[in-house]
Amino acid sequence: MNLFLRSETKAQRFEDCYPQGNGIIGIMDNCGAISNSIVLNDEGMWSGNKTTKTPKKCGKEGLEEIRDALNKKDFSRAEELVKEKISGRECESYIPVGELTIDKGWGSYRKYERVLDLETSVLSSSYVLADKEYKEESFVSNPSNVFVKKITCSQKSLFRIRFLSTHPTTIQYKEKLLTVIGRAPSHIVYYGLPSKKPIQYDKDEPGQAFALAIRIDTDASQIYHSSGTLRIADATYMTIYYSSMTEIGLSNTESLKTLTNNIVNATSNKSIETELIDRVSKNVDMAYEKGYLGCLKEHIDDYTRLFSRTSFQINQVTKSPSNLNFALKKRDQDDSLIVTLYAFSRYLLISSSRENSALPANLQGIWSRARRPMWSSGYTMNINLQMNYWPVMSANLSECALPFFKFVKNLMYSGMKNSKEIFEMNGFFLGHNSDSSFHSSPVGGETKYSSASYSLSMATSGWLVNQMFDIYSFSKDQELLEQSILPVAEQAILFYLDYLYENEKGELCSGPDISPENSYLFNGNKYSIDEAPAMTLAVIRELFENYLEYGKDNNLLKIVKETRGKIQGYRVCEDGRIAEWSSDLKEADINHRHLSHLYGLYPGKEILENGDLKRASLKTLEARGDGGTGWSLAWKICLYARLGLGDKANELLKKQFRPTYAKRGQRGGSYFSLLSAHPPFQIDGNFGTLAGINEILLQALSEKGINAIPSDWKSGKVTGLRTRENKHVDIEWRDGEIINTKIKNL
The missing domain is CATH 1.50.10.10 (Glycosyltransferase)
Structure with missing residues (x-):
C-alpha cells in the first residue's frame, strides 16, 4: 500500500472523516474507538415535494424595460x-439520511490508527480498548450498492447500534434485519433566509420517501432490539450490511418523469414505501449471501478497474505521508502531499459520481451533515x-x-x-x-x-x-x-x-x-x-x-x-x-x-x-x-498551468495544504482529510486542483515542453493520462529534460 490517508487519532470534525462512497451511498465514519459516529448520505436525499415552483413572467416588454x-x-x-x-424562489437542499452510532465500550484506549487505502477504497482502524484488540474494516460497494463494515474483537464484547434521524421514520426489526422507512422534508428554507420554521414536513404534500435496511451477521449469543437500537451481546465479530434508496434512486431515468405518491410505475401495484423497502432489503440480503469476503473482492475489482488507470509521481516520491495530520501541520513532505492529493481527488471522483448515479456530484460530492446546509449543498452552476x-x-x-x-x-x-x-x-x-x-x-x-x-x-x-x-x-x-x-x-x-x-x-x-x-x-x-x-x-x-x-x-x-x-x-x-x-x-x-x-x-x-x-x-x-477559497485557488492553478507557468501554479498548489480550522471564510486550504476548504468544505477545490495538475502535465506536450513543469519537480512520471483526440499518454522527465513520452491512440 503506497497511497493512503493515515491518522493516529479519530476524526474530530465531520470534515476530518475519510469519506467513503459508491456514487450513490455516502459514508462519513469518524472511526471512534469507544463509539463510531457514521453520517449516512444518499445521493437522492433532497428536500422538496412535487409542488411546482412557478417562475415569474418577465416577458419581452419587461426585458426591454430592464435594458x-x-x-x-x-x-x-x-x-x-x-x-x-x-x-424567483431558492432551490431545495441536500441533506443526510441520518446517523448510525456503534458503541463498543468505555475507558481509555491505545495503539490507535485509521487508514484509508486509496488503492482499494477500503477504510480500516485498529486499537486496544479495555485490553481488547479491535479491528474495523469497511467499504461501499458499487456493484452491490451496500456499505459493509466489519468489526472484530479479541474477546467477547457488547456492541450497541443505534439509528438516529431527524426525519419522521418507521422502524421495524426481525431476524437480524432492521428496516427504516421515512420522509424527507417537504421544504427547507434556504440557509441564508430568516424563518421561524426553516425545516418543514407537510403531510398533505410530503417530501420524498426513503428507506434503508441493515442486515447483521454476528456470532453473538443474543441480539436485543428496542426503538431502533440493537444490543449485540457476547460477540467476537459483527458485520453490518447497509443499503439505502430514495424515490430519486428508484426513478433513475434520463427524463423529467416523476413518481406519484402512491405508485412506482404504471405496471406496479406496490406503494413507493413497499417498493423501497423491498429493494434495500434485497440489496443487503444478496450482500449477506455473498459474504464479507465476496463483497470485498467484488468491490476492489470494480474500484481498481477505474483507479489503476493512472499513476503519478514526482521526485521519485510514490508514497503517502505516514501521518497525514503531522504532514499538513509541519509541511515538510509537500511532494508526498501532492502525490497523495492527486490520488485522493481521483478517489473522490470515483466515490461520488458513477455511471449508475442518478445525479452528479454536488457542492460536497455526496457527503453532507447539515440539516440546513450552506448554499443548500446543491448545484452552483x-x-x-x-x-x-x-x-x-x-x-x-x-x-x-x-x-x-x-x-x-x-x-x-x-x-x-x-x-x-x-x-x-x-x-x-x-x-x-x-x-x-x-x-x-x-x-x-x-x-x-x-x-x-x-x-x-x-x-x-x-x-x-x-x-x-x-x-x-x-x-x-x-x-x-x-x-x-x-x-x-x-x-x-x-x-x-x-x-x-x-x-x-x-x-x-x-x-x-x-x-x-x-x-x-x-x-x-x-x-x-x-x-x-x-x-x-x-x-x-x-x-x-x-x-x-x-x-x-x-x-x-x-x-x-x-x-x-x-x-x-x-x-x-x-x-x-x-x-x-x-x-x-x-x-x-x-x-x-x-x-x-x-x-x-x-x-x-x-x-x-x-x-x-x-x-x-x-x-x-x-x-x-494569490489568495482565495479552495476552489478559487484551484482555478488559478489551472489558469497559470495553461499559460505554461508551472512554478506559479505549484506555488498556489502548495497553498491547498494549509490546515483549515475556521468554519467560514475565504482562505482556502485542507481539512485533516485532504478535503478542500472554502471554508466550509466544498469538493470542487479537490477536483479543480486535480484538473490543474493534469493541465501542468499536458502543457509539457505543447511547445512549452519541460518549461511547463514546476522547477521543484526535478523528476517525475505520469502514466495513463488522457488527452484530447482520444489518446493515452505517459510522460517521464528528469533534470530539466523529458526523457520518455508514449502516446497511444484509443
Whole structure:
C-alpha cells in the first residue's frame, strides 16, 4: 500500500472523516474507538415535494424595460426590475439520511490508527480498548450498492447500534434485519433566509420517501432490539450490511418523469414505501449471501478497474505521508502531499459520481451533515458544478461523467419550459443554482436582501454545453455527440439567438446579466447587473464555435455562422487587464474569488490563440492576487498551468495544504482529510486542483515542453493520462529534460 490517508487519532470534525462512497451511498465514519459516529448520505436525499415552483413572467416588454434602464446607466432601477420581474424562489437542499452510532465500550484506549487505502477504497482502524484488540474494516460497494463494515474483537464484547434521524421514520426489526422507512422534508428554507420554521414536513404534500435496511451477521449469543437500537451481546465479530434508496434512486431515468405518491410505475401495484423497502432489503440480503469476503473482492475489482488507470509521481516520491495530520501541520513532505492529493481527488471522483448515479456530484460530492446546509449543498452552476467535472477525462475516468450528461439533459427540459414562461423565448436557459428537481429559473427573489450578483447567470446553459463538447473532444464518441450533446446545444443556441440584442454600436449583448457574484462601483455604489459581461459573451462565442465545428449542416448552422461575428468581443482596459464588464467599471473587490472574465483562457480556449489577450489575462490574474477559497485557488492553478507557468501554479498548489480550522471564510486550504476548504468544505477545490495538475502535465506536450513543469519537480512520471483526440499518454522527465513520452491512440 503506497497511497493512503493515515491518522493516529479519530476524526474530530465531520470534515476530518475519510469519506467513503459508491456514487450513490455516502459514508462519513469518524472511526471512534469507544463509539463510531457514521453520517449516512444518499445521493437522492433532497428536500422538496412535487409542488411546482412557478417562475415569474418577465416577458419581452419587461426585458426591454430592464435594458432601457441599463442603457441609461440607471443600475439601481435595473436591479430592482430584475428582482421584481425575474428572480424567483431558492432551490431545495441536500441533506443526510441520518446517523448510525456503534458503541463498543468505555475507558481509555491505545495503539490507535485509521487508514484509508486509496488503492482499494477500503477504510480500516485498529486499537486496544479495555485490553481488547479491535479491528474495523469497511467499504461501499458499487456493484452491490451496500456499505459493509466489519468489526472484530479479541474477546467477547457488547456492541450497541443505534439509528438516529431527524426525519419522521418507521422502524421495524426481525431476524437480524432492521428496516427504516421515512420522509424527507417537504421544504427547507434556504440557509441564508430568516424563518421561524426553516425545516418543514407537510403531510398533505410530503417530501420524498426513503428507506434503508441493515442486515447483521454476528456470532453473538443474543441480539436485543428496542426503538431502533440493537444490543449485540457476547460477540467476537459483527458485520453490518447497509443499503439505502430514495424515490430519486428508484426513478433513475434520463427524463423529467416523476413518481406519484402512491405508485412506482404504471405496471406496479406496490406503494413507493413497499417498493423501497423491498429493494434495500434485497440489496443487503444478496450482500449477506455473498459474504464479507465476496463483497470485498467484488468491490476492489470494480474500484481498481477505474483507479489503476493512472499513476503519478514526482521526485521519485510514490508514497503517502505516514501521518497525514503531522504532514499538513509541519509541511515538510509537500511532494508526498501532492502525490497523495492527486490520488485522493481521483478517489473522490470515483466515490461520488458513477455511471449508475442518478445525479452528479454536488457542492460536497455526496457527503453532507447539515440539516440546513450552506448554499443548500446543491448545484452552483456559475463555476462549481462545472469544476467538479473538469478533470474527469484527463484523469481517465470517463464513466464518471455520465451523471453530468444526464443532469444537463434534464436541465434542458426544465429550462425550455422556463424560457417560454419567463421570457417568451425559444430554447433553454438556466439560473446559477439547481437541485434534484432540475430547478432552472433564477433565484434571489424571496427577500429584498438577496444580492443581484447571485441572481442571473445567463452563461450557465452555454457553459454546461461547452463542457459537454470538451468531454467529447477527449473521447470522440460519435454517439455521445449526436444523442446527448447536439440536441442540448441546439436548444441553448436557440435561446441565445432570441436573447441577444444589439447595442448602439451594432454589437450583440447579453444583458441583463452578471459577472458571477462580483460587483462594480458606480457613483459610489455597488451594482452587479450589466449589459455585456465578458464571461457570458465568451461562453456564447465558444458555444457557437463548437457548433460550427461539430453541428449538423442545417439552417441553424447558417444562422450561427452569421451571428458569431456580431457578438461583442473582449475589451482590454487602460491598465492592460481584460475588462470584466461592458465598460470601464471598477470592481468592488479586485481580489474577488471568481475569475469569470478569464473563462476564455481556462476552461475555454479562445484566449490561447491571441498573444495580446494572453498577456492581458496574465495581468488580470496577477491583479486578482494569490489568495482565495479552495476552489478559487484551484482555478488559478489551472489558469497559470495553461499559460505554461508551472512554478506559479505549484506555488498556489502548495497553498491547498494549509490546515483549515475556521468554519467560514475565504482562505482556502485542507481539512485533516485532504478535503478542500472554502471554508466550509466544498469538493470542487479537490477536483479543480486535480484538473490543474493534469493541465501542468499536458502543457509539457505543447511547445512549452519541460518549461511547463514546476522547477521543484526535478523528476517525475505520469502514466495513463488522457488527452484530447482520444489518446493515452505517459510522460517521464528528469533534470530539466523529458526523457520518455508514449502516446497511444484509443
